[in-house]
């Protein structure tokens with residue numbers, strides 16, 4: 056266990072010691088080595104307060120916290136932690152390179168090592184070209200990136216990121232997500248706190264959801280998000296005849312129940328990344344951030360050159376190389392439209408009665424379906 060928290064509460068008091076806000080209210084959770092743990096919740100739900108207590112920056116009102124088996128205020132623990140706060144706290148007059156050098160010095164790293172790490176980190180977060188510019192001039196996204204680099208200068212075993220993607224464009228978000236996954240692959244533990252759900256959905260192994268300082272839900276994303284009452288089957292595109300056959304089979308199997316056939320959709324994020332990647336491959340100029348996303352070699356396991364290479368290859372996401380399919384021509388479009396209409400007809404019940412008169416599926420059928428589902432789930436688990 057990297058982090059163990061139990062009975063943790065934090066009450067903020069005013070000058071007269073009157074209770075002002077119960078920011079964290081009797082929470083308990085554990086974070087295991089090598090996992091990405093998400094602390095989610097709306098604004099003011101106690102995420103940052105929890106994180107600050109984990110870091111030893113705030114005293115808990117009650118409860119216990121252990122980080123690497125010790126009190127979080129222990130200096131030995133602090134050396135193994137990396138922290139990206141939600142607000143920028145960097146010195147505006149220092150350049151990007153000087154900033155990393157400064158934080159490296161706080162960890163007593165020798166000058167040569169600081170320089171080596173700083174260069175790798177700047178490359179990693181896509182700021183190599185801006186290393187001599189003062190932080191004060193940075194855009195929001197650039198400041199976030201240098202903050203992230205700073206959090207990793209000491210090669211931490213536990214990285215705590217408070218809203219890591221706030222202020223970042225979708226490319227930056229994707230890069231941060233890829234980086235977090237890579238760090239996990241290298242055995243690091245990461246705690247991410249965010250209210251941007253789509254940003255954490257892809258990377259978190261387990262999450263807690265806070266509201267009013269209490270844990271309202273907890274578990275693996277898989278457990279929390281799987282809808283067990285229905286199934287999705289994805290097939291390669293089928294010829295109309297094959298499709299008809301399959302639908303007829305489904306129709307007879309499902310009797311009166313309705314079902315849906317859809318084309319899987321790409322997310323807007325995937326589409327956006329595609330468009331930008333194409334622009335990049337056409338060498339369209341930008342004054343903004345260049346692509347980062349390659350992990351710094353020194354971060355644990357980097358000494359192993361072969362492994363590093365493999366990881367670098369992994370870091371270059373294949374997805375972005377896939378080009379979006381060209382738009383279908385008019386004839387194709389009409390054809391698919393027609394096919395889709397035919398499909399719609401087939402997936403509806405044979406004679407659709409008016410809405411009010413719709414017969415509810417017999418309880419027996421439902422029970423049967425649930426039974427089949429349970430069987431299916433068991434089969435999948437065995438795998």
Ligand SMILES: Nc1ncnc2c1ncn2[C@@H]1O[C@H](COP(=O)(O)OP(=O)(O)OP(=O)(O)O)[C@@H](O)[C@H]1O
Nearest residue numbers: 067076078096097098099100101102103104105250
């Ligand atoms: N230093 C402080 N003094 C008094 N109250 C505080 C202090 N810090 C936080 N709080 C209160 O504690 C509660 C939780 O705040 P916290 O910053 O932990 O929320 P959060 O979940 O991180 O929210 P956000 O998503 O907005 O960052 C809020 O009601 C806030 O007003």
Ligand SMILES: [Mg+2]
Nearest residue numbers: 102103104141
């Ligand atoms: Mg916060």
